[in-house]
Amino acid sequence: MLVARQKCYLISDWNIILIFLIFFRPLSRMNENVVKRIILFLIFVSTFQCGLGQTAVVDDAVDERVFLLKDLEFFIDSTNSLTFTQVSDRQFAEKFQRRESYQNKDYQAGASYWIRFSVQHNPSDKVWLIEFYDQTIDLIEAYVPKGEDYDRLVLGDAYPFHQRKFAHKNFEVLLDPSSTSIEYYYFKVQSHEFADIRLAFRSVNWFVYYALNEYFLFGTFYGMILIIALYNFLVFLAIREIKNIYYIFYIISVALYAMSLDGVGFQYLWPNHPEWNNYTSGIFLYSLILWALIFTRRFLSTRAKAPRLDKALKAMIGLRTGIFLIEFFFYPDFFAFRFIEILPLWLILHTGVQVWLRGYRPARYFVIAYGLLLMGFFLRSLVFFDVIELTTVSHYSLHFSFVIEMLFLTLALGDRITILKDNRDRALRRIIQQHELNMQLKDKVNKELEQKVSERTAEINKKNNELEESNTRLLIQTHEINQINSVLDLDNWKLKNKIKEVLEERLMEKAMDYEEFRTLYPDTLSCYRFLEALKWENGFMCRKCDNEKYFEGAQKFSRRCTRCGYNESITAFTIFHGVKFPIEKAFFITYISVTGKKAFTLEALAGMLSLRTNTIWAFRNKVKGQISELENDGKIHTLSKWHEVILTEESSPSYSSKVVDPISRE
Numbered sequence: 001m002l003v004a005r006q007k008c009y010l011i012s013d014w015n016i017i018l019i020f021l022i023f024f025r026p027l028s029r030m031n032e033n034v035v036k037r038i039i040l041f042l043i044f045v046s047t048f049q050c051g052l053g054q055t056a057v058v059d060d061a062v063d064e065r066v067f068l069l070k071d072l073e074f075f076i077d078s079t080n081s082l083t084f085t086q087v088s089d090r091q092f093a094e095k096f097q098r099r100e101s102y103q104n105k106d107y108q109a110g111a112s113y114w115i116r117f118s119v120q121h122n123p124s125d126k127v128w129l130i131e132f133y134d135q136t137i138d139l140i141e142a143y144v145p146k147g148e149d150y151d152r153l154v155l156g157d158a159y160p161f162h163q164r165k166f167a168h169k170n171f172e173v174l175l176d177p178s179s180t181s182i183e184y185y186y187f188k189v190q191s192h193e194f195a196d197i198r199l200a201f202r203s204v205n206w207f208v209y210y211a212l213n214e215y216f217l218f219g220t221f222y223g224m225i226l227i228i229a230l231y232n233f234l235v236f237l238a239i240r241e242i243k244n245i246y247y248i249f250y251i252i253s254v255a256l257y258a259m260s261l262d263g264v265g266f267q268y269l270w271p272n273h274p275e276w277n278n279y280t281s282g283i284f285l286y287s288l289i290l291w292a293l294i295f296t297r298r299f300l301s302t303r304a305k306a307p308r309l310d311k312a313l314k315a316m317i318g319l320r321t322g323i324f325l326i327e328f329f330f331y332p333d334f335f336a337f338r339f340i341e342i343l344p345l346w347l348i349l350h351t352g353v354q355v356w357l358r359g360y361r362p363a364r365y366f367v368i369a370y371g372l373l374l375m376g377f378f379l380r381s382l383v384f385f386d387v388i389e390l391t392t393v394s395h396y397s398l399h400f401s402f403v404i405e406m407l408f409l410t411l412a413l414g415d416r417i418t419i420l421k422d423n424r425d426r427a428l429r430r431i432i433q434q435h436e437l438n439m440q441l442k443d444k445v446n447k448e449l450e451q452k453v454s455e456r457t458a459e460i461n462k463k464n465n466e467l468e469e470s471n472t473r474l475l476i477q478t479h480e481i482n483q484i485n486s487v488l489d490l491d492n493w494k495l496k497n498k499i500k501e502v503l504e505e506r507l508m509e510k511a512m513d514y515e516e517f518r519t520l521y522p523d524t525l526s527c528y529r530f531l532e533a534l535k536w537e538n539g540f541m542c543r544k545c546d547n548e549k550y551f552e553g554a555q556k557f558s559r560r561c562t563r564c565g566y567n568e569s570i571t572a573f574t575i576f577h578g579v580k581f582p583i584e585k586a587f588f589i590t591y592i593s594v595t596g597k598k599a600f601t602l603e604a605l606a607g608m609l610s611l612r613t614n615t616i617w618a619f620r621n622k623v624k625g626q627i628s629e630l631e632n633d634g635k636i637h638t639l640s641k642w643h644e645v646i647l648t649e650e651s652s653p654s655y656s657s658k659v660v661d662p663i664s665r666e
Helices: 013-023 032-049 092-096 204-239 243-263 264-268 274-278 279-299 306-329 332-336 339-357 363-384 397-508 514-520 522-536 583-595 604-610 611-632 642-644
Strands: 066-067 073-077 111-122 128-132 139-148 148-155 171-174 182-190 198-203 550-552 559-561
Touching: 111 198, 111 604, 128 550, 139 171, 182 243, 198 204, 204 243, 204 397, 243 264, 243 279, 243 397, 264 274, 274 279, 279 306, 279 339, 279 363, 306 332, 332 550, 339 363, 339 397, 363 397, 514 583, 522 583, 559 642, 583 604, 583 611
Parallel strands: none
Antiparallel strands: 066 198, 073 111, 111 182, 128 171, 128 198, 139 148, 139 182, 550 559
């Protein structure tokens, strides 16, 4: 950009007088000290006439000088309408003023800050540059004097990283080494959020030294985070506790958040996507707070040790997530308001203190860790409000706090493991002590038992003699009892035969009603057992492949062929197949239909069995139909009529009409 620029030369009326005095010193009879004083006075007056407030002087003896915004001459263009031609005009020069009362909280987001920076160029063996510290500035337009014109350089995190002249996280402007006069450098700074406008005037030699040390410290910081993350991952593999994974996510979020603030993330992770710079710090800060809250709940076991605080932590997670979603989708500019994170951090610290006071020892390192982190946030706030002076330590106070916090949290996790190990060791020692006591008690008991055994042995020998005599008498009595048992067995056999005949007659007589019938078949299982004995007493044979081997089927009492897999239920091929009401009631209906001696009306049966009249009528007709078929085929026998009616014509081939009812077996 070619624009006529202002120059302020030291050659003026005062300079002419100075030259005259130097060359004609003998004539003026002035001593050397007087000449020096005059020279210094003329330089001061010349500088004052040029209107230089904070002029950076190129001096090889001083490699660096830092200027805050209040030390510089600047003008705030809230309309963003001024051009460089306008601000570089002589008439506009008086609008550039120093504001010593300016503080960071006075920064106007979105406005254009025009800065006029004067540099006194002197012959030097070094190359000099101007550096902006804040890596989050969106736009920096630098107007660098070159000859009679100005070169325009565009910097800022709104542009891809490779466009920078220096591959460094900060923004640098190289000075013209050939100039020997006072030059004005103009800078237009614009950012959508707070910008820490500080200029460092330094030599390239010092810049290289400073940059190498700074990147070394960054490497140490992020290397420690990586080592702590790997250590906790190995601990997780050993003890399998999920809190270590939550802690790893937390410290990785810390690293990403720090990288988004330092500019290192833009340099190494997303250099070709400058638009991400508006979101990364907010996203990673939310991730940091989220995993800190989750880790707090898991590490302190708040669900058991502090239920109310656990609910508060859950509510804070929901609230912070809602705020993040609103910021991300609707108001991205609100990511700059980071003071809200004081609330979740304070809640975490308060929870740690409460759990510690309730006797949970690992919480002590946890409280120290988050107490130091809160101090780091507090120091950064004091720097922002210009309460304390900006130094390297105060600028990186949050980084130092994160490092110390992570170390103490790692100690807290290790302390928890140590406490668990101590508890386990104490438990083992108690077990060993109890085992020793048990052994002593066992020895004592054994001695007492030996003594008692010796005493009892004598008694037993005495008793044995008595037993031998008793055995002799018992043998005699046993012979007599055997004779009596023989007589009893004969009587018992006769009695069983009599009971069998009575039961068979009772089953086939007219007088058995439903209550008496239920004594024989009280439930479904008794009916199924009767059917099982009736169908498969002589063995199982598959109806598909004639295989005789089986295993239990899908339903109770069913059988499945081992060869073809055919499954036959217990009621298949019987009169009860497909019955939709209790089978014991179907047994009774079959019984009264087979005997046919005691007549019940349908209404009486319906009331007795709690069934519908149509249901009883349909099933009784089915039984009578089966009886008619059996009578026509001549298969009805006196004792097996009950069995024949139950089994249909497609019954198992292993069935025999001579099967005896299990009721009459006993």
